Amino acid sequence: MSKELKVIEIPVGPQHPALHEPIQLKIWVYGEEVVDVKVVAGFNHRGVEWLAERKTWFQNVFMCSRVCGICNTVHGTTCSQCFEDLGNVEVPPRAKYLRVLVNELERIHSHMIILAIMAEAIGFDSLFMLMMRDRERVMYLKELVTGNRVLADYVTIGGVRRDVSKETCDKILKYIDFIEERMKFYKKIWGEDPIVRKRLVDTGRATASQALSHCFVGPMLRGSGVKSDVRRDYPYAAYDEVPFNVITYREGDSWARMMVRVDEIFESINMVRYVIEHLPSGPILPKVVPRKLPAGEGFSKSEAPRGELVYHAISKGGMKPYRLKIRTPSFTNIHNGAFLIKGAHVADVPVIFTSFDPCIACTERVKIIDAKTGKVRIMPFNKLSKLKKL
């Protein structure tokens, strides 16, 4: 049977403001099926590593928090840990526990936002609105602890900048119970609803050996059955004392990756409770924090909501680093994961791409190049996801 070629018409432009990291996907289609994919990146290249060589150590902690706004406390934590590793600075135990608290709150809000965006991408608008409304409680908790909703600037070299009071701890425990109740309701929808399952199951399947040889990280790796988590394997801050489980699912498709995130929210809620109940007393900063760091090499890894985050710093002594290398998880996941889109239908492209959690759901534009006629059409993402009729 000959395939009927469809050339799809769409206006140019950024799609639903639900997060954008402007990135371009070029897809070659044969009818409805995708034959080849190319990722064009660089719209977001701000020259952070070049700027880092020209700013002092403390200025760098502020700038590196702004590499990603959604997981900014994790960037701040890793950057501080890298410089502490270089300068052999000791962090007091109370500061370590507070760093874990803020990182886990970050993980909860980040996973909730990508679940909401996935709901939007498959057309389930009311779930999107409900999850965003419940996420506002987490932003309120972040504001209580750090002073700002999104960009916390909470972690610094040697410790943290603000302490938590007894009233804040009580409020956190009260709101966390509410969020857990709501998440039980959402877990039933993501796990059992037939429409959600029909859109997500069997799209973008990756086996465990493919995931490892293509160097996936984070929930993408754990969704294919590989048990690897930086918090367990290379513990930092207080993660060697706080108990938690590493979540894996065997299926390797988009549904498995989203379910890993749903279950990780429950683990994070338990970790927040443990931290609040076992918070040690003491100072939050050491007595002396050096302004100049010695020559050497600093390395630090952590588990951001999207995967493994690596900071590698080289210093020749003095006020500024000689070289700072930052590897964000989305860089690896997006470029190496693009091959999963081959063989899928055009309407599955936003679903698969959103399941990578591309630090904010995706592309400004998708270029569709029809293989036979060579015609090029451009389409925003939310129009793409509405193509498939159930």
Added chain:
Amino acid sequence: MSEEKEYPSLKEFFKNIGLEVREVKPRRYQLFVDPDKLPDVVKKLIDAYDGQVYLSTIAAVDFIDEKVFELNYDMSVIPLRCVLILKTRVPRDKPKAPSLVSVLPGARPHEAEVYDLLGIEFEGNPYLEKPFLLPKELANEYPLRKDWKGPGKP
């Protein structure tokens, strides 16, 4: 990939292939390798640990005083729960290194980024292109080299 299988420690594995690895900090190992031997060492590492090895990043540094580029391959070995940093050096006037894409396909974007920002060519990688991340005006420039004078003014 069973978790009960016994894997050799990194010191034993490297002793078997004739190299010596140092533990610089708890669970962080470091080793200097010649650039030509690198793909071979990585292939043996992947086979010894059943593929449970991945590359985190390639951190490339320009040591302009010593006239070398140093490449740090940050790798992670999952069954041993440790980090291995493989270091190589290539001369600054002939920046060529062998590519790992045939052994570990996930190294592709990291090599493309190093090629774009520092100009080190990875032989055997067909996906290198300029510009990858940089804007079109800087297509022939290498911003992370220490002797680059660019339009930025922080």
Added chain:
Amino acid sequence: MSILRLLRWGTTRSPWLLHFNTGGCNGCDIEVLAAITPLYDPERLGVKLTPSPRHADILIVTGVVTKKVAERLKRIYDQIPEPKVVIAVGTCAISGGVFRGSYSHAHGVDKVIPVDVYVPGCTPRPDMIIKGIVEAVRILNEKARKIEQEAPVR
């Protein structure tokens, strides 16, 4: 009632927004997204998000304008029909913010397209963004009235 008066009533009673990220950290984007959720509820003001520039009245720009994206920003601005208003949200969109001095941007949105409303902050709260939208609607009303008065046919 003339047709232009009707159009002005329509656009100012229900302005449609278009959001474009020009390469920022996404902090301002999630605050723009939070500003359309039930807690702040701008739909009671008639505000709706649209994916296409041809249907929009207000353009919200976030992020540092990188050189690669500046050309697309100009193209999108040209595609929005008159009367239109541009809001620059966040310190990065106004002046480059913390990344000031890098080689890969045109610092600030107003170096590429004319801006009417500035909302500073890193990141600004959703309430401030809604205040910016209300201010933009007022400016939109004035622009629409000017078009109506200068029209040759009523």
